[in-house]
Structure formats: C-alpha cells, structure tokens
Amino acid sequence: MAYQVANKKLREWVQEVAEMTKPGQVYWCDGSKAEYDRLMDAMVATGAAIRLEKRPNSFAFFSDPSDVARVEDRTYISYPTQEEAGPTNNWVAVDDLKKTMRELYDGCMRGRTMYVIPFSMAALTSPMAKYGIEITDSPYVVCNMHIMTRVGVDVIKALGTDGEFIPCLHSVGAPLEPGQKDALWPCAPIEQKYISHFPDENLIWSYGSGYGGNALLGKKCLALRIASAMARREGWMAEHMLILRLTSPEGKRYHIAAAFPSACGKTNLAMIMPTIKGWKAETLGDDIAWMMIGKDGRLYATNPESGFFGVAPGTSHSSNPMAMDTINENSIFTNCAVTDDGDIWWEGIDAPAPEHLIDWKRRDWERGSKELAAHPNARFTAPARQCPIISPDWEKPEGVPIDIFIFGGRRASVVPLVTESFDWDHGVYMGATAGSETTAANIGAVGNLRRDPFAMTPFCGYNMADYFSHWFEMGDKLGKNAPRIFYVNWFRKSPEGKWLWPGFGENSRVLKWMCERLEGKVQGRETPIGILPADGELDLTGLEISEDYLNELMRVDLDAWRAELPGVESFFAKFGDRLPKRLSAQLEALRKRLA
Numbered sequence: 001m002a003y004q005v006a007n008k009k010l011r012e013w014v015q016e017v018a019e020m021t022k023p024g025q026v027y028w029c030d031g032s033k034a035e036y037d038r039l040m041d042a043m044v045a046t047g048a049a050i051r052l053e054k055r056p057n058s059f060a061f062f063s064d065p066s067d068v069a070r071v072e073d074r075t076y077i078s079y080p081t082q083e084e085a086g087p088t089n090n091w092v093a094v095d096d097l098k099k100t101m102r103e104l105y106d107g108c109m110r111g112r113t114m115y116v117i118p119f120s121m122a123a124l125t126s127p128m129a130k131y132g133i134e135i136t137d138s139p140y141v142v143c144n145m146h147i148m149t150r151v152g153v154d155v156i157k158a159l160g161t162d163g164e165f166i167p168c169l170h171s172v173g174a175p176l177e178p179g180q181k182d183a184l185w186p187c188a189p190i191e192q193k194y195i196s197h198f199p200d201e202n203l204i205w206s207y208g209s210g211y212g213g214n215a216l217l218g219k220k221c222l223a224l225r226i227a228s229a230m231a232r233r234e235g236w237m238a239e240h241m242l243i244l245r246l247t248s249p250e251g252k253r254y255h256i257a258a259a260f261p262s263a264c265g266k267t268n269l270a271m272i273m274p275t276i277k278g279w280k281a282e283t284l285g286d287d288i289a290w291m292m293i294g295k296d297g298r299l300y301a302t303n304p305e306s307g308f309f310g311v312a313p314g315t316s317h318s319s320n321p322m323a324m325d326t327i328n329e330n331s332i333f334t335n336c337a338v339t340d341d342g343d344i345w346w347e348g349i350d351a352p353a354p355e356h357l358i359d360w361k362r363r364d365w366e367r368g369s370k371e372l373a374a375h376p377n378a379r380f381t382a383p384a385r386q387c388p389i390i391s392p393d394w395e396k397p398e399g400v401p402i403d404i405f406i407f408g409g410r411r412a413s414v415v416p417l418v419t420e421s422f423d424w425d426h427g428v429y430m431g432a433t434a435g436s437e438t439t440a441a442n443i444g445a446v447g448n449l450r451r452d453p454f455a456m457t458p459f460c461g462y463n464m465a466d467y468f469s470h471w472f473e474m475g476d477k478l479g480k481n482a483p484r485i486f487y488v489n490w491f492r493k494s495p496e497g498k499w500l501w502p503g504f505g506e507n508s509r510v511l512k513w514m515c516e517r518l519e520g521k522v523q524g525r526e527t528p529i530g531i532l533p534a535d536g537e538l539d540l541t542g543l544e545i546s547e548d549y550l551n552e553l554m555r556v557d558l559d560a561w562r563a564e565l566p567g568v569e570s571f572f573a574k575f576g577d578r579l580p581k582r583l584s585a586q587l588e589a590l591r592k593r594l595a
C-alpha cells in the first residue's frame with residue numbers, strides 16, 4: 001500500500017474481498033498520471049490497447065464481441081421483497097443473489113491484480129459528493145475511472161477513520177490459471193454476467209462484463225441506481241439528465257436539465273452550438289444530474305461525473321463539433337475503428353471511409369464493406385475539462401439552479417417537436433409516460449418502442465411507482481420555484497423515413513422558445529396534449545425547412561394520441577395500488593381532453 005488507510009471498514013472490506021477473489025496481488029490506486037501511464041503502457045504491451053499516433057495520450061480498445069453494451073436483462077435491483085424493486089426491475093432476493101455471486105467471485109481474480117480505486121462522485125467539496133471505492137481486476141476500468149470520476153488519495157483522506165463510502169465490487173469474471181494466456185478483453189459469458197445492486201446497503205456487485213456502465217461502477221450503478229434510492233430516502237434527486245446553461249442575447253442565463261434515454265441525444269444537446277444569433281451555450285454535464293433544493297428554495301443541479309462516455313458513431317464536426325474538440329487527446333476509444341496512420345474512424349464521422357481500417361472486431365476492413373467498421377455503441381471516454389464550452393461553473397460545489405426540465409425520446413411518429421406541460425403534475429405525467437425506440441446502448445433488440453419513464457427504466461434503484469411519487473413530492477416542496485417542464489422529439493420521420501427536423505445546433509430554436517415561454521414573451525397554442533408553439537413563435541430565421549415538414553412536426557394527431565391511451569393504461573396497471581393517484585388523474589384528464 002503506497003499510502004496509509006485510516007478507515008478500518010475500508011481496510012476490512014478490501015481484505016475480505018481479496019480473500020474471496022484470491023488475486024495475485026492487491027494494488028491501491030492513487031489517481032496519478034504516472035499510474036495511468038503505467039497501466040496504459042502495460043496494456044499496449046499485451047496488445048489489449050493500441051496507442052493512437054494521431055491523438056496524444058489516446059488509446060483504442062476493442063471489446064469481446066459479446067461484451068459491447070449494458071446488459072439490462074442481467075441487471076438486478078435486489079431487496080428482500082420483489083415489491084420493493086417494482087415491476088420494471090429484475091429482482092432476485094438479497095440472500096439468493098449474494099449466494100450465486102459469491103460462488104462466481106470465489107477465486108475469480110486468480111492470476112490478476114486487484115485494483116482498489118478510491119473515487120468521488122461530484123467535486124470532493126460539494127455538499128452532494130458521494131465517495132465510492134471500486135475494486136476491480138480490470139486495468140481498463142481503472143483508466144476509464146480516472147477520467148470519469150475523481151480518483152485519488154484525497155478521497156482516502158476525506159474518508160478519515162470512519163467516513164461512509166459506497167463499496168463497488170467489479171470483476172471481469174475470467175480467472176487465469178498459471179501459464180494461461182490472457183484474453184485481450186477478458187469477460188464472462190452472458191449467463192454469468194450480473195450487474196447487481198443492494199440499495200438497502202448502498203452496495204454494488206458487478207461480475208462478468210468489462211464494458212461501460214456494467215464496469216465503470218461510479219456511473220449508472222452508483223450515480224443513478226444506488227443514488228436514486230438514496231435520493232428518495234434523503235429528499236433529493238438523481239436523474240439521467242444532461243445539464244446545460246443557455247445565455248440569451250440580453251445576457252440572461254437559463255439552466256436546463258434534460259432526460260433522454262440512452263443514445264437519444266443527451267451528449268449532443270449538452271454540447272449544443274446554437275445556430276440562432278446571440279444565444280450561447282455552456283456544458284455542465286452530459287448524462288447524470290444530482291439535484292438538491294437550495295437555501296433559496298430552488299433546485300440546484302450538479303454533474304457527479306468528471307468525464308464523458310459518449311456514443312462515437314454519428315459524432316462529427318458538423319453534428320457535434322464540441323465533442324470532436326473534446327476528444328483530441330487524453331481519450332480512450334472503445335470499439336471504434338482504427339486507421340492505418342493511427343487515428344480513429346466511425347460511421348458518420350466527417351472523413352470519408354479510408355481504403356483500409358482495423359474494425360472493432362480487430363479484423364481488416366476494406367472500403368465498401370457491408371459490415372460496420374465501428375460498433376453502433378462504440379464510445380469515447382474523455383475528460384470533461386477538455387470540452388471547449390465546459391462551463392466555468394461545472395464544478396461549483398452547490399451546482400446551478402434549474403429553470404427548465406426537458407423529457408423526450410425517439411419517436412418516428414405521433415410526438416410533436418416540442419410541447420410544454422400545463423403544470424407540474426402534467427409534466428410528471430409526460431415524464432412518466434415517455435416512450436422511446438430502443439437503441440444499441442443495451443444488448444437486445446433495437447428500434448422497439450417501449451415506455452421509458454424519465455429515461456430511468458434501466459436506472460431506477462427502487463419501485464418506479466415510488467419514484468413517481470417522489471417526483472410529485474419534490475414538486476410540492478419546490479412550489480413556485482419548480483422548473484417548467486417540456487417534452488421534445490427530435491426524431492419524427494417523414495413517410496420516406498427522413499428526419500423531419502434537422503436537429504443538433506438547430507435544436508437551439510426550440511430551447512429559445514422554451515426560454516421565451518418562461519419570460520411570457522410567447523403565448524403558445526393550447527392543445528389537448530399540452531402547449532405547442534403558435535404559428536410564427538418558433539424562430540426559423542435562416543433555416544430551410546419545408547412547410548410540409550414543419551406542419552408534420554407540429555401536428556397533434558388526436559387519433560394517434562387516443563391510440564396511445566390503452567398502452568399507457570396497461571403500463572400504469574403494472575404498478576397496482578402503488579401508482580400515485582395524481583398520475584391516474586392525469587391520464588383521465590388527458591382522456592377527457594382527447595374525447
């Protein structure tokens with residue numbers, strides 16, 4: 001151990017895990033650059049990583065083809081009773097799940113180094129900070145955690161002798177026998193993967209996967225699943241939301257938090273370059289928001305992460321220039337293709353496909369090939385501070401006061417470009433009934449419409465019905481300080497399958513309308529589903545968009561909305577008596593307005 005650990009509970013837990021997993025050695029991480037460099041050099045030496053000549057201090061990794069995304073089917077929220085986990089979560093009773101996993105963990109780190117990573121979610125000095133300790137046998141995880149969280153001895157110091165930490169245990173689930181050659185991306189078969197949460201104990205046990213949210217346990221496991229359960233108990237919020245500051249030409253600031261499901265546009269909106277004159281955006285977070293009511297009664301948000309783990313395909317200088325500038329150096333690329341001159345490439349990047357690439361399966365790839373060179377869920381890991389428009393306030397301990405909430409998802413039809421809720425309760429209904437077509441961020445079918453309330457279906461650490469209640473309670477506490485609530489859909493399509501809305505920077509036009517609603521500068525148009533922009537209210541200066549497309553984007557198809565009702569009803573029915581009455585009242589009110 002390179003430093004003293006005064007926290008007895010921590011020392012004991014680490015020892016207990018080492019006895020169970022039986023690693024070759026135990027290494028306590030200090031979060032230093034030297035540590036990062038050493039681990040990367042070692043992974044380059046084994047061939048697990050490729051050093052990218054074109055991007056300083058950047059590396060490419062390729063996962064096992066079976067280990068490319070989160071695994072919702074293998075993700076568990078474990079309480080003594082299933083009722084506590086609710087109908088949207090996989091559940092196994094605490095004792096049973098622990099028994100199964102202990103058998104898997106027994107000796108699982110044989111032949112490997114066990115790394116102990118002390119990390120903080122949110123700036124160490126933030127009143128919202130939570131400290132975690134991740135134990136992992138993956139050096140790739142250590143390096144990613146260096147970027148995504150605040151790793152370092154400061155956390156050990158802050159823990160003192162008896163400070164609280166969230167234990168996060170991770171193993172790739174691939175012990176090495178003496179003399180056995182390691183895989184380039186070790187992991188366990190799907191039926192042995194478990195991403196388990198024990199919210200009553202603030203405990204995380206992950207086994208068998210090395211990828212993203214399955215393995216970087218500060219992210220979805222801690223900052224959403226465990227944190228959402230803590231937030232309910234303690235009266236705050238942990239949400240799957242980006243945080244953004246928008247400044248009007250008059251210099252007025254608006255803080256926006258938006259929840260879209262995975263791969264539905266959070267990182268892009270967080271780094272928006274407004275196309276309308278005089279409006280400026282700053283990034284505060286791209287995936288997770290922790291929010292607490294401040295002394296002035298407003299809701300303050302902070303981003304618990306310190307990096308971006310962003311979807312690579314589709315990211316380009318035209319779609320998301322700020323992301324492109326963020327990943328010039330000190331970045332990790334996973335399941336992207338690699339060019340002959342040592343750069344990365346993916347579908348939808350600016351440069352046309354070169355003649356030859358190494359694809360995400362480490363095979364030779366020739367231009368014109370029918371196979372994708374990058375996996376659709378290929379990702380970059382990059383430090384948030386490298387984003388050219390990162391807000392100077394992104395690490396402000398108390399966070400920023402939220403004015404606007406946005407919900408949304410991918411809907412090829414039915415849902416208009418933007419709708420404002422009539423009030424908080426209606427906004428909660430909008431969030432609770434959000435629907436979206438599934439994406440490659442999870443292993444499973446892509447393009448299937450599902451209800452994804454608040455974009456939290458895969459991330460809520462307790463019964464979703466109680467989560468709905470929590471939203472109502474927070475609204476009651478916030479009263480007149482509650483953020484206004486909007487719903488957007490950037491993904492409506494023409495009958496030919498074309499995007500009706502240009503999206504990306506042009507989304508600033510929609511954000512501007514929201515700000516003008518707050519100022520009372522625009523009246524909107526009341527419809528049965530909410531308030532839409534009245535004719536001429538959406539600033540379309542300089543945008544070429546056909547009248548037909550615009551009409552379709554703004555169309556409220558009453559028949560289609562009526563047709564949604566039975567689906568919502570059966571979704572609500574899953575929650576039985578636990579569903580808040582205020583939510584069923586909203587459904588009935590909508591039904592009446594549509595009649």
Ligand code: GTP
Pocket residue numbers: 260261262263264265266267268269286287309310311313314315319441490491499502503504507
């Ligand atoms: P996670 O990191 O999985 O949570 O995803 P995310 O919500 O941050 O999504 P991201 O911003 O990475 O976008 C996912 C995909 O949607 C990318 O391929 C983007 O290019 C695409 N996308 C984002 N914004 C828009 C938009 O406004 N319009 C269209 N058509 N596509 C978009």
Ligand code: SPV
Pocket residue numbers: 069070211212213214219220261262263287309441442
């Ligand atoms: C998501 O799926 O919402 C992500 C990627 O942000 S992961 O970290 O894998 O959860």
Ligand code: MN
Pocket residue numbers: 261262263287
């Ligand atoms: Mn996400």
